[in-house]
Amino acid sequence: MRVALFVTCVNDTLFPGTGRAVVSLLRRLGCEVDFPLAQTCCGQMHLNTGYREEAVRLARRFAGVFAGYDAVVAPSGSCAAMVREQYPRLIGRDFPAVHDLSEFLIDVLEVEDVGAYFPHRVTYHPTCHSLRGLHLGDRPTRLLRKVRGLELVPLPGAEECCGFGGTFAVKNPAVSAAMCADKVRNVLGTGAEVLCAADNSCLMHIGGTLRRQRTGVRVMHLAEILEATE
Amino acid sequence: MSATFLGMPGNLSKNTDFPKNAAKAVQNSQLRFNLRKATHTIRGKRAAVVSELPDWQDLRAAGRAIKDHTLRHLDRYLLQLEEAVTARGGHVHWARDAAEANRIVTDLVKATGEREVVKVKSMATQEIGLNEHLAAHGITAYETDLAELIVQLGHDFPSHILVPAIHRNRAEIREIFLREMPGAPEGLTDEPRALAEAARLHLRERFLKAKVAVSGANFMIAETGTMVVLESEGNGRMCLSLPETLISVVGIEKLLPAWHDLEVFLQLLPRSSTGERMNPYTSMWTGSVEGQDFHLVLLDNGRTRVLADEVGRQALRCIRCSACLNVCPVYERAGGHAYGSVYPGPIGAILTPQLRGMGSELDASLPYASSLCGACYEVCPVAIDIPQVLVDLRAKAPHGLAERAGMRAAWWLFAREGRLAAAQRLAARLRRLIPRRLPGPLGAWTDTRDVPDIPRQSFRDWWKESGS
Structure with a gap:
C-alpha cells in the first residue's frame, strides 16, 4: 500500500x-x-x-x-x-x-502487535482532539499493551485538557500553566518514566513543564515507542 | 454594532481582559479549591445520571431539533404565546433592550405602590441589572434563591449560572450571614443544615410580606401560554404563588412550541444541571390566576442580532444548565468572575461577545478563553458546538498589530515549502543561540516551560538526504 x-x-x-x-x-x-x-x-x-x-x-x-x-x-x-x-x-x-x-x-492495516519492545513504565495522555475530535478511543492503548516489556499505568484525569490549546498557551499563559500543573501532578503520581501521547504539541507543553521542574520524566510520541525494537 | 447592556462587572473596568482576570484568579488557592471540589462533584453526578439513559444522544438530538425549529419560526411562536397569555388574563410587554425592560418592570412595581419585591433566581434580570435599576427608584429587591441570597448579602457577583455562589465555601457563607443577615442566629455554625435553616427563617418573613414578585422562566409554551420554572429549594414556588403581582422577565429564546416538548427538556435539564433524575420543584402557570395579576416581559436585548448569525445562533439553544461550566478546565481555574458577565464559562465565552459585541478588550478576549478541548460540546444537552462558535468569533475579533504580523509571517513561510525549509535550516544553524527565556509575547511560553531543543536537521531535509 x-x-x-x-x-x-x-x-x-x-x-x-x-x-x-x-x-x-x-x-x-x-x-x-x-x-x-x-x-x-x-x-x-x-x-x-x-x-x-x-x-x-x-x-x-x-x-x-x-x-x-x-x-x-x-x-x-x-x-x-x-x-x-x-x-x-x-x-x-x-x-x-x-x-x-x-x-x-x-x-x-488491522494490526495491534507491531512487534515493538520498550521495557519501561509508561503512562498515556489521550489528548483532547484525539479523544473528542477523532474519537480514537482505546486504539492507542491497545497498541501500547502489545508492546513487549512495556508496563502501562493509567493516568488519573487523563481526559482533561493539558492546557496547551495552540496559541492559548501564550494568550492565556496563567490558566494554561495552571492546567498543566494539575496534569503534571497526575503524571508524577503514576510513577511513570515516560509520558506518551499521539500529539507532540501537547507533549511539548507538558514536557516543557516536566523539564522546567526537573522531574526526570520524559515525553515520547506514540510512534517512537511503537518503532522501538530489541 | 451598538453595545448591549449585560449586567455585571464586565465593561465597568476598562483596562482588563480575560487573561489578566484569570491570572489573578489562578493565584487564589481558596477559590481554586472551592471550584475544583464543586465542579468535580457536579460533573460526577451528571455523568452518572446521563449514563443511565440509553437514549441520551437521541434526547440531545431532539432537544437541538426542537430549539432550532422554534428559533427558525420565532416570530410566529412569539405571537402565538402573546395571544395565549393574553387570553388567560395575563399582560405581555415587549422589551427591545435592558433599558426598556427595566423601565417596564419599574413602572409595573410603582403602579402597585409597593417598595419591596421578592425575586426568584433569574438570569434575565441579572443580565439587565434589574436590582440596581429598581434600587435607583427606591425599590428594594430581595433575592430568595439561597445561593443568590448569599451573593446579594455578600455584595458580590454571581460566578456560576446554576450555583451563583460556587466560589464560596460554607465557612465563608457563615461569615457573610453573621455579618449581613438581619436576625442571624448567634452561635450559627457552618453546618449546611444550620445555614439553610437560618436562611429559611430570614426568607420566610420576606415571602409573607411581599406583594410583588419578579421571576424569570426556564421555558414558555407558545401553544398554551404556560410559564415553566425549575428550581431546587421551593423558595421559587413561594415567590411565584404568594404575591398579588407576578412579573416574569424572559428572553425570547426560551420558547417551546408545544406542551409535549417539555417531555424532552424536563429530562435534559435536571440531569445536565444538578445531576438529578427529576427536578425537585417544577412550577407551571398560565396567565393570571385567581388573586394574582401576571405580567410577562419578553426580552430581546441583542438576541435578534445573534439569531441573524448563521454559526453563532446555535448559542440561543442554551437552556442554562451549566454543564459546560462544570466540565470546563478553564472555568475551573479562572472562576466565573474572570468572564466579566452574568454568563461565565464556555457558554458565556460565546454568548457575551455576541450579545454585547467585541468593542471592549474584555469582550474581545472572551472567544480566546478556551483551549478548544471540546469537553463543553460533548456534555451540552442541546449540542451547541461551542468550539466551532469560538473559532468563528475569533475570526471576527479584532487582532493586535504584532499578532497580525506574526501570523502573516507564518503564513508566508507555509505558503511555499522552500521558504519553510530555509527557515528550518536557519533555526538549525542558530540552535545554540536560542535563549532559555524567549523575548516578547513568546516569553509567556518560557515563564513556565522549557523550549524544546531545535534539531540539527528538519524531517524534510532528512527525507531528502536519506529517507526516500
Missing part, C-alpha cells in the same frame, strides 16, 4: 524523530511510504487563532499536495482532526482521507 506521510509542520521542524519513527514503523509493516515535499502546514494555528483566510489557503494547498494518495497518515491527532472536522467547512469535501497513526494501524 502506498501511503503519504503528512508529518505536520511541528514535527517537521521540531520533532523530526517522530517522522522518522513513523517511516520506519510503516516500512516494517510492509507499507511503501511517500513524503510529498510540497507539504507545509494544515492551517490549524491560523484557523484557531482567528485567521480564517490564511487557513483556507493552506487547506487548499494541502488538498492539492495530497490529492491522489490511497491514504494519508499523520502522527498528530490534532492535525488529523483539523483536516477531517474543519476542512469540509473551509473548502468543501474535496480532500483525501487523513488517518491518525493509531487509526491507520488498527483500522486500515
Whole structure:
C-alpha cells in the first residue's frame, strides 16, 4: 500500500524523530511510504487563532499536495482532526482521507502487535482532539499493551485538557500553566518514566513543564515507542 | 454594532481582559479549591445520571431539533404565546433592550405602590441589572434563591449560572450571614443544615410580606401560554404563588412550541444541571390566576442580532444548565468572575461577545478563553458546538498589530515549502543561540516551560538526504 506521510509542520521542524519513527514503523509493516515535499502546514494555528483566510489557503494547498494518495497518515491527532472536522467547512469535501497513526494501524492495516519492545513504565495522555475530535478511543492503548516489556499505568484525569490549546498557551499563559500543573501532578503520581501521547504539541507543553521542574520524566510520541525494537 | 447592556462587572473596568482576570484568579488557592471540589462533584453526578439513559444522544438530538425549529419560526411562536397569555388574563410587554425592560418592570412595581419585591433566581434580570435599576427608584429587591441570597448579602457577583455562589465555601457563607443577615442566629455554625435553616427563617418573613414578585422562566409554551420554572429549594414556588403581582422577565429564546416538548427538556435539564433524575420543584402557570395579576416581559436585548448569525445562533439553544461550566478546565481555574458577565464559562465565552459585541478588550478576549478541548460540546444537552462558535468569533475579533504580523509571517513561510525549509535550516544553524527565556509575547511560553531543543536537521531535509 502506498501511503503519504503528512508529518505536520511541528514535527517537521521540531520533532523530526517522530517522522522518522513513523517511516520506519510503516516500512516494517510492509507499507511503501511517500513524503510529498510540497507539504507545509494544515492551517490549524491560523484557523484557531482567528485567521480564517490564511487557513483556507493552506487547506487548499494541502488538498492539492495530497490529492491522489490511497491514504494519508499523520502522527498528530490534532492535525488529523483539523483536516477531517474543519476542512469540509473551509473548502468543501474535496480532500483525501487523513488517518491518525493509531487509526491507520488498527483500522486500515488491522494490526495491534507491531512487534515493538520498550521495557519501561509508561503512562498515556489521550489528548483532547484525539479523544473528542477523532474519537480514537482505546486504539492507542491497545497498541501500547502489545508492546513487549512495556508496563502501562493509567493516568488519573487523563481526559482533561493539558492546557496547551495552540496559541492559548501564550494568550492565556496563567490558566494554561495552571492546567498543566494539575496534569503534571497526575503524571508524577503514576510513577511513570515516560509520558506518551499521539500529539507532540501537547507533549511539548507538558514536557516543557516536566523539564522546567526537573522531574526526570520524559515525553515520547506514540510512534517512537511503537518503532522501538530489541 | 451598538453595545448591549449585560449586567455585571464586565465593561465597568476598562483596562482588563480575560487573561489578566484569570491570572489573578489562578493565584487564589481558596477559590481554586472551592471550584475544583464543586465542579468535580457536579460533573460526577451528571455523568452518572446521563449514563443511565440509553437514549441520551437521541434526547440531545431532539432537544437541538426542537430549539432550532422554534428559533427558525420565532416570530410566529412569539405571537402565538402573546395571544395565549393574553387570553388567560395575563399582560405581555415587549422589551427591545435592558433599558426598556427595566423601565417596564419599574413602572409595573410603582403602579402597585409597593417598595419591596421578592425575586426568584433569574438570569434575565441579572443580565439587565434589574436590582440596581429598581434600587435607583427606591425599590428594594430581595433575592430568595439561597445561593443568590448569599451573593446579594455578600455584595458580590454571581460566578456560576446554576450555583451563583460556587466560589464560596460554607465557612465563608457563615461569615457573610453573621455579618449581613438581619436576625442571624448567634452561635450559627457552618453546618449546611444550620445555614439553610437560618436562611429559611430570614426568607420566610420576606415571602409573607411581599406583594410583588419578579421571576424569570426556564421555558414558555407558545401553544398554551404556560410559564415553566425549575428550581431546587421551593423558595421559587413561594415567590411565584404568594404575591398579588407576578412579573416574569424572559428572553425570547426560551420558547417551546408545544406542551409535549417539555417531555424532552424536563429530562435534559435536571440531569445536565444538578445531576438529578427529576427536578425537585417544577412550577407551571398560565396567565393570571385567581388573586394574582401576571405580567410577562419578553426580552430581546441583542438576541435578534445573534439569531441573524448563521454559526453563532446555535448559542440561543442554551437552556442554562451549566454543564459546560462544570466540565470546563478553564472555568475551573479562572472562576466565573474572570468572564466579566452574568454568563461565565464556555457558554458565556460565546454568548457575551455576541450579545454585547467585541468593542471592549474584555469582550474581545472572551472567544480566546478556551483551549478548544471540546469537553463543553460533548456534555451540552442541546449540542451547541461551542468550539466551532469560538473559532468563528475569533475570526471576527479584532487582532493586535504584532499578532497580525506574526501570523502573516507564518503564513508566508507555509505558503511555499522552500521558504519553510530555509527557515528550518536557519533555526538549525542558530540552535545554540536560542535563549532559555524567549523575548516578547513568546516569553509567556518560557515563564513556565522549557523550549524544546531545535534539531540539527528538519524531517524534510532528512527525507531528502536519506529517507526516500
